[in-house]
Amino acid sequence: MRFVSYVRLGRPSFGALVDGGIVDLARHMPGIDTLREAIAEDLLADAAREVVGRAPEFAMSDVMLLPVIPDPAKILCVGVNYVAHREETGRKEVGYPTYFTRFADTLVSHGAPIIKPAVSDKLDYEGELALVIGRGGRNIKPENALDHVAGYAPFMDGSVRDFQRHTGQFTPGKNFPATGGFGPALVTPDELGDVTSLPIETRVNGEVLQKASLSDLIFSIPDVIAYASTFTPLQPGDVIATGTPGGVGERRDPPIWLKCGDVVEVDVGAAGTLVNRIVAEV
Structure with missing residues (x-):
């Protein structure tokens, strides 16, 4: 459903x-x-x-x-969770998932405009699969983690890279209003079967810029749920974005930055396709 x-x-x-x-x-x-x-x-x-x-x-x-969950208590995002993205960023292997947070007002729905901030020309795309927690919990075991998932949806973790790089903390670059997308629908696990078999592809103006499979995740969906639940109690409706593949605009030569009029599509196969147009901040 x-x-x-x-x-x-x-x-x-x-x-x-x-x-x-x-x-x-x-x-x-x-x-x-x-x-x-x-x-x-x-x-x-x-x-x-x-x-x-x-x-x-x-x-x-x-x-x-509206965004799939307009009012989540938590939006947790996993960084550098595909090998190709880790390699293009020059980051070392780590033993645990890297987490940062987004605020609810940073997200818009499928079909709604994503706003390029006036203070930056370095808005980047990151196509992802997000999951929504169905049954809350603390210290969830990986083998039980999928039982806590209500469903999945495409996610666009729009990133204002210069603000992200001002310090070692990601928060400023990830939290400009209306810079990310979440939708169109929450797809229940029974419709998707083995989530790791899903493809993920990000297109800008029809050009494929990211392409991978959910099987390429460094830390699996059960692992990211279990780890998050060790440092915060997960609640129904909480959102976890699982990470983006390689091919982000910042790491291309020359870099590709989103500009007004661009159309970004995040296609996660049976989980749906999220489409947003970039507009200028007014």
Whole structure:
């Protein structure tokens, strides 16, 4: 099943994708207003059964999509988690995943504009697969980690590289408003099967600039969940972006920086394709 968050007629809501459109789940779940709340109450499986065979209540064109989880308590991002990206950055092998954080207001939905900050011409693309925590926990064991996943979605970890490089900390370059994308939909694990078999490809204006497989991750999805859960309690709706392949714009010769009018696509096979256009900050 695929779930989306959106605004319709001025009201935020969430729903399930069915043939031809959307079933508005907030109408059918009294007291549940967001996808994060539905995940926290363990209602996604019930929702999936509820909508089987239903006709859509409205079309995708009737809504304005929001990031898959508009209100996560945590957004954790794994850095340098593909060998090709580690090699192009010149970083050494490490024994543990590298984490940094993003804020919720840094993300926009599928189809929404990504804003190039006025203070920088060094906005870079990073296509990734993100996971959403379904069942929270602390000190989760790797062998149990996939049981804690509600679903997956494409993610674009837009990076303002000069601000990222001002110091040894990534935070400034990763947290300009509306510089990342997350969507279009939360795809449940049963739809994807073996996630490691998924391809990942980032295109800018139709040109393939990143291409890999989720099997190429240095630290696997169970490993990044387990490690994160050792230093912070994971909660339903928390987001973990799993890392980007090699081929980022900063490391090309000459570098490729995103400019106004560019269209970025992050294609993660059956998990969906996230599309955003770059616009100038006003």
